[in-house]
Amino acid sequence: MTHDRSISLRPLFLVLLLALGLRLAFFQGFAFSDDAHYAWLAAHPGAQFGVDYPGYPVMPLRVGHLFLLGLSQHWFGPGDWGLAFFPLMFSLAMIAIAWRLGCLLGGHGHVGNAAALLLALLPVDIALSTLAFADLSAAAMLGLGVWLLLEARHTARHWLRVPGALVLGLSLLWKETVLWLVPVILAIQFGIWLRDFRRGTPLRPDATLLAAGLGILLVLGLESLVYALLHGDPLWRFHQMELNTRLCPDDFFKLGSAKGYATPEERPAALARLLLWSKPKALFLRRNTLFILALALGQLLRRLRRRDPGPQGLWFGGLLLMFLFGSTSLQRYQPLPLDLPWYIYPLFLPAALLAGELLAELSWRRFRWLLAPLLALSLWMCLDFRNYFDHSGLQEVCAALSASPTTPVYGDPFSLLSLDHLDGQPSVSRGIPLGDSGPAGLDLPPPGALLLLNPGNLRELRAQGHDPVSVPAGSNPDWTLLSSGGGFLLFQRLH
Structure with a gap:
């Protein structure tokens, strides 16, 4: 210069x-x-x-x-x-x-x-x-x-x-x-x-x-x-x-x-x-x-x-x-x-x-x-x-994912875009996106699988005309909430 x-x-x-x-x-x-x-x-x-x-x-x-x-x-x-x-x-x-x-x-x-x-x-x-x-x-x-x-x-x-x-x-x-x-x-x-x-x-x-x-x-x-x-x-x-x-x-x-x-x-x-x-x-x-x-x-x-x-x-x-x-x-x-x-x-x-x-x-x-x-x-x-841009509590989600490193992770398409970063893994992801299936999408993951969702991403998908999977209700006996933080919810299917 x-x-x-x-x-x-x-x-x-x-x-x-x-x-x-x-x-x-x-x-x-x-x-x-x-x-x-x-x-x-x-x-x-x-x-x-x-x-x-x-x-x-x-x-x-x-x-x-x-x-x-x-x-x-x-x-x-x-x-x-x-x-x-x-x-x-x-x-x-x-x-x-x-x-x-x-x-x-x-x-x-x-x-x-x-x-x-x-x-x-x-x-x-x-x-x-x-x-x-x-x-x-x-x-x-x-x-x-x-x-x-x-x-x-x-x-x-x-x-x-x-x-x-x-x-x-x-x-x-x-x-x-x-x-x-x-x-x-x-x-x-x-x-x-x-x-x-x-x-x-x-x-x-x-x-x-x-x-x-x-x-x-x-x-x-x-x-x-x-x-x-x-x-x-x-x-x-x-x-x-x-x-x-x-x-x-x-x-x-x-x-x-x-x-x-x-x-x-x-x-x-x-x-x-x-x-x-x-x-x-x-x-x-x-x-x-x-x-x-x-x-x-x-x-x-x-x-x-x-x-x-x-x-x-x-x-x-x-x-x-x-x-x-x-x-x-x-x-x-x-x-x-x-x-x-x-x-x-x-x-x-x-x-x-x-x-x-x-x-x-x-x-x-x-x-x-x-x-x-x-x-x-x-x-x-x-x-x-x-x-x-606060994402407090995100470490708990990362720790829960790290505890099951080989378990498949299902989720809405937008949330799974962040999975590589949450996993700290290379670009080969274990994420499996759920399509426009609405509440019925909760029946797709097999027992033991993880489910990663972000309510903000779900709202964005609905605004675009999609019908993404819903967040499991607290009374749903098939799912348990493992961790939450940074806007993300991580569930595991029990039955």
């Missing part, structure tokens, strides 16, 4: 040490949520192509995330570090990228230091830095691509456009949020052409924007070719994304959804409430984001008054509009509810750059006074995340 000789690397190293300490102090590991699906897919490579995978259609599409997760599980085993290693590396890398971009675009090291510090203290990033969710890694890949493109633009090292464009395109293989950058690129390019037209200058594509667009199109085109060969459908990605919105009814704005509306007549009012209140509140009034999006919006408005949004302002403002008003479906207008903070991960890096500009204007004395409440709020929110 090149840098101005007047810019010291020492603050970056100190911020990275602080960031590493916070992330290790609030280490998460396995959360038995989306990471259970990713871990299972990574341990079963054939399932990445949709074979015998019972979960969400979009997750096998994220092959970049799955590849690194499989690699780390090969290095560290199926335990917590097998899941947390690469997310932690991506988290620290994004802090370094924020520092470099702040120095590059802000003109001096104070902006870079402030931007890096904000990301280091960001509770969402601290929590997800040791979770195997795809959101952080995808945002870091996107940020790496943008940094390389801007580095090429501002330092005249034009060869960096090639790796920058490729990395930006490859972020699609971590998560599809980079597709929301395509309308932003087109809008900025149109704005440049409009400016040139008014000036009477020739209309030419901007080299940086052209490289970004070509990188995304190249990866998307090659991926479409692979899916055409595997599935006979070059639009497999988009069809799976559409299918995902139907199989996850409670996560999207749609008829009958908990985040949507009950009747067609209620849609206009529900849509207005989502766009004008729920989403702005989720973006700007979240304590677990340290309010950096609100600070970034304030700085963007200041820049717009000077008619100088800068690359960071265009990046943040464009993605902000997409997260506010973009659609998760190509067939209908279906905005994305932003209830979970990791949905907006791509906004954090450009927001930190803009918010860092504001903090860099403060005197050292005022900055020190602000640092204490920022750190206190960060620690408070980190504790809140720890409670959110």
Whole structure:
């Protein structure tokens, strides 16, 4: 990484040490949520192509995330570090990228230091830095691509456009949020052409924007070719994304959804409430984001008054509009509810750059006074995340499974995705999934077999239209509860 000789690397190293300490102090590991699906897919490579995978259609599409997760599980085993290693590396890398971009675009090291510090203290990033969710890694890949493109633009090292464009395109293989950058690129390019037209200058594509667009199109085109060969459908990605919105009814704005509306007549009012209140509140009034999006919006408005949004302002403002008003479906207008903070991960890096500009204007004395409440709020929110992902009592379930290492374990398909981790065993699982059999499914396991269930997973399966096995009633003489913890229930059939 090149840098101005007047810019010291020492603050970056100190911020990275602080960031590493916070992330290790609030280490998460396995959360038995989306990471259970990713871990299972990574341990079963054939399932990445949709074979015998019972979960969400979009997750096998994220092959970049799955590849690194499989690699780390090969290095560290199926335990917590097998899941947390690469997310932690991506988290620290994004802090370094924020520092470099702040120095590059802000003109001096104070902006870079402030931007890096904000990301280091960001509770969402601290929590997800040791979770195997795809959101952080995808945002870091996107940020790496943008940094390389801007580095090429501002330092005249034009060869960096090639790796920058490729990395930006490859972020699609971590998560599809980079597709929301395509309308932003087109809008900025149109704005440049409009400016040139008014000036009477020739209309030419901007080299940086052209490289970004070509990188995304190249990866998307090659991926479409692979899916055409595997599935006979070059639009497999988009069809799976559409299918995902139907199989996850409670996560999207749609008829009958908990985040949507009950009747067609209620849609206009529900849509207005989502766009004008729920989403702005989720973006700007979240304590677990340290309010950096609100600070970034304030700085963007200041820049717009000077008619100088800068690359960071265009990046943040464009993605902000997409997260506010973009659609998760190509067939209908279906905005994305932003209830979970990791949905907006791509906004954090450009927001930190803009918010860092504001903090860099403060005197050292005022900055020190602000640092204490920022750190206190960060620690408070980190504790809140720890409670959110709490899995106390899980060791008892693991111990009960270890006491019967060769006994077959039946269960609902989602709960069995976590069995390898609970067992601490390699990818060859002893789990036997029970299909849509309802209460009658309890008659299937033979005497002596174990039954692993998670009521939360059962609710999710029912929301998707399945009829999973029911939890054995306490009065059922055929079953005994061996252990419970972390949301899981482990039964054994007696008769």
